[in-house]
Amino acid sequence: MRKKITKRKITLLDVAKAADVSAITVSRALRHPASVSAKLRERIQHVVDDLGYVPDPAASALASARTNVVGVLIPSITNNVFAGVLRGIYMEAEKAGYGIQLGNTRYSMLEEERLLRVFLSQRPAGLIVTGIDQSSAARTQLLRADCPVVQIMEIGDKPIDMMVGFSHRDGASTATQHLVDCGYTRIAFLGARMDPRTQRRLEGFSQCLKQAGLFDQRLVVTTPKASTVTLGCELLSELLARAPDADAVFCNNDDLALGVLFECQRRQITVPTDMGICGFNDLEMMAVANPAITSVRTFREEMGREAMGSLLASIAGTVVEQPVIDLGYELIKRQSTRSVK
Amino acid sequence: MRKKITKRKITLLDVAKAADVSAITVSRALRHPASVSAKLRERIQHVVDDLGYVPDPAASALASARTNVVGVLIPSITNNVFAGVLRGIYMEAEKAGYGIQLGNTRYSMLEEERLLRVFLSQRPAGLIVTGIDQSSAARTQLLRADCPVVQIMEIGDKPIDMMVGFSHRDGASTATQHLVDCGYTRIAFLGARMDPRTQRRLEGFSQCLKQAGLFDQRLVVTTPKASTVTLGCELLSELLARAPDADAVFCNNDDLALGVLFECQRRQITVPTDMGICGFNDLEMMAVANPAITSVRTFREEMGREAMGSLLASIAGTVVEQPVIDLGYELIKRQSTRSVK
DNA sequence: TTGTAGGCGTTATCAG
């Protein structure tokens, strides 16, 4: 059931006529109030309200070759982690009057490339992309893009433009070292999805354990499946089938960690005595589980805010003094890991 | 750090010249391939690829007064429930080549109104809004809108255009009746946020218990705070302080339910014997908790898909035979509620 | 099936 509209749209020209000025003056009064005399400004504003004039963004985009839309590319919309980031992004965008066009790459570089092409054709004011592993074609597109670009979630060398994130490798390494410090010796890694950030967490894990002389490849259990609590249960089962003597797990993320806890409960494995558990991201629920779960806290909402903030500053022409922002992480020790010896 | 682009953009006219046809023919070849002879179509496609022509959506929008963007308004981006819905929406949108502009109303009718104005000014191809409780100003805007509109999450009388959802009242009523059937007699309601859908769940709860002669206002514990697992713990504590004899809780959603379970574990309250727990939405983790939690399953991804599907059909001019789609719900009985007597 | 003319609503440019 579609409705049709008959009355003609109110344009800048209508306002101009009613206010007895030229169209461009109205345009200016609306965009740069300071560049118009107070008297006119007021009169124009009055007419605008009166007529209910609403600017046409398409016309504006065509004439000025720019929009007030920021494109955001994330690999998943169901993943909790990105919800937090998006929240931060929206908060800042809203304040500044920018719209968000969200694209879901589904962890596919090709899809990212495709979306980038689509987004770029819309002349976005800026672009936020996830991670630092764009395909070379995507990277080229971004480097050529006529707008600022922020890479989020991670930091690394060779930023395309700006970056806001933290080192997943270091975060994982810190968490793993904690497990070592607690006295666990058969420490496992449980990983789902195995996207680039998860891979780097695995690197940090491996490196740390190798240094401690505790690394055992059989204790690394991964799957390309998307991570869920249920999958955490399954991965623990797989681990125990392979290595019944495992005494701690570092989980790729908190969903898995919670699943591991549930599975331990079912199998009467005592946490943290017989099994230590550490998650990643520190979702809110970690603090209230029984036992509460140790995790690596990441600053997701802040990441979104900082990313959008940097982007807006750059759009405004400000020279961004700090193109790479490291937000760090924080190990939150709880009851799911033994107290440090 | 912004880059500048010097080379002129490739336009329809460039392609037309290179292919030795008129601009409109190129336009048609791209939009309605069938309306152009095979020969030309091929030649044009070749030149397009060759020159790397990309259509300008702003120009297209201005000339045709329509875009291929669908506006989506949801009350929260961190709420798990909407992630599922969005997923469905994106799946369908992608297939059809439509973009999504997402707006976050933050459970505020005023914000919804504001966003609606912004979105509408962009000439969206369609609109998806959450719930059936728009302000009258918003409703008027939507009724006047020159595009199809789908209301999601709920169903009710007087659809603006189309609706895809289910009855929260009935879902809650079914769940509550289950608790009654299990033999619980001091059944409580725990509710966070108290948005319209939660309110209707509370209605279903109250109605059911009144019929059973078991309703007690003191067993209704609500808060305007956003729902979290932690809040579930707190609400249970509040409930028990008020009514130590409560023997079951119907939770507004699964986050709360999980929190209640955790808190019961801490207080050594045996579930389901001494306390029955029922959630709402049936998030994936409900099935693997200990004990597994009874919940009302809702079909969120399907809701998104159906909504977008109806919208696209309507955009395409198809007469939508079923403007209101009830996706229903399903009570999933698990170990957190006693077996029915 | 293909082409011609004109305009969509706004902004950049250059005068005054």
Next chain:
DNA sequence: CTGATAACGCCTACAA
């Protein structure tokens, strides 16, 4: 500080 004029790139008519 204000205004006239010409784009911006494409699409809707209508015509051939």
